[in-house]
Amino acid sequence: MDLGLALAGFWGARAAAHALILKGLRAPRVAALVSPESLGLAAQPVDIPGPNGKKLFAWFMPVPGTTPTPTPTPAILVMHGWGANASMMLPSVAPLLDAGFAVLLLDARCHGASGDEPFTSLPRFAQDIEAGLDWLAVQSRVDASRLALIGHSVGAGAALLSATRRDDIRAVVSISAFAHPYEVMRRLLAQHHIPYFGVGWYVLRHVQRVIGARFDDIAPIHSMTRVRCPVLLVHGEDDDMVPFDDAKRLLAVGQPGRVQLLAVAGRHDPTEALQTEPSQMLAFLKGQLGSCQSACNSGQIQPVGDGSHSHGEMKSAPA
Template sequence: MALRHRFHQRLRQELSPSREPVTELPDLVHLNCQTVRFATERGRMLEGWWLTGEAAQGQVILTHGWGANRQALLPLVPMLVAAGWNVLLFDVRNHGNSDEDTFSSMPRFAEDIDAAIAWLNNTQGKCPIALIGHSVGAAATLLAASRRNDITAVVSLSSFAHPADMMKRWLVEKGIPFYPLGWYVLRYVQRVIGYRFDSIAPVDTLTRIHCPVLLVHGDRDTIIPLEDAYTLASKTNNAVLRVVPGGHDLSPSIAQHGDELVAFLHDALKPDSDSRHQQLHHHADYL
């Protein structure tokens, strides 16, 4: 019993994200930046930046990945604001300057995205909302969007297809054999987070999203293989896949080649965006 308890403690430590505090405001000229705090589940508080331009046509929520903070997607902000979108970047629980909680998980990332949406609706009024997430933040973005009907567009950067496969790759990296330990680890993690992997897997949640979805993946991603992106794209006609030069961190590539990203968000605002999205689906899959 004591051995199992120590094993669980060690496993939680191994699976806990590192925390990188945010120590300074973004250095973005001509942008109005405000530090904001808002509540999420379990009475925790999240911290973020609210960046605005002139005559915004909508709002974008940016969600970072595991072990990162809101600064990770900062390179996307100038082009989004220039294109007429106000931007909310925030730290999920146990990340950046947001509150600590008992554990982190992709569903908890999604809860924090819901809290960010609620803050926008309560403080900025009803306005088109687009969601952009990276890695685990991308998977959480897909999960959050699959449960709502008030999202205008979703952009997924470097999402995995299924958390079980992601966990299995982690087990291999740690040298943990799948039988019996790896099998037990997967069951234990599902019990702790309160969800079966199948019910929150992007391959499933993507099919339940009603708004246009843009999937972006690096052609040299060594963290989440490109095959995951093709698997996701094959599950629905509502998603466009764009393969870009680069690895797991796509912000430099997207910042340099963001014209299609901006066009995708702009088209999503139009009444006939669904038909236009279907046409775009048949185009080449490289930015």
């Protein structure tokens, strides 16, 4: 075979492989499944300026005001997981509003009604979260000193990453977060019967090059050692996508007194985790964002329940 043809074939195959990898970094875009109105929620659709000049679609739900000039309230930004969108997190909103929290449900780039990109990634989810926080902070009905994050799966990993580099995040509720993206990718390769040595190794190396970040630098298990606020880890005991053991590992490396694990009955679905036992999540958020400034400013996690599990595992009631 002519050397030129051989090289052309090699580089052609390499380019095709890179194109397939890039395609894999774009989740299928899913339309909104439900609307706020269908659930009896009053929401304002908003377009938020995002990274790279892209718009981020969101639903903003301020706490219903009873006076002409309502007092600014704490606010929670909610970020969905990979291949999902803001509508899938809507069932969790009513208890948050009832508890006195404004809510921003955000679509990440390449998801829902937000702008498109050649690819997305955990770091890009984090960038989108931070654009949403910047928008929330200037809303007249929001107390910018009391902001929190709720994230699911990749959205949870992104929330933890954002909390390592911002001081305006008072609390994070991490739902079904994985410990390390390298392990997630290894499981994905195995599911598709792609051998790690040779092909798989190259795929993982190229993914890191494309997203512009080393897996070690963005891994939730490393973010947990650097987060600047209290964290509540929520994880389904029967999660068949991210093993429950990942949550235990995240707990083990967390800062003592600033992280808890809430084990819930259910799998990977965020609505299962949020609706099984919302009172414990709400107690955590109220402890960090409530009106008692001394409690909020203490820097220590406010215990859920009797406080006996501030760095341990607590069990929620079965559904």
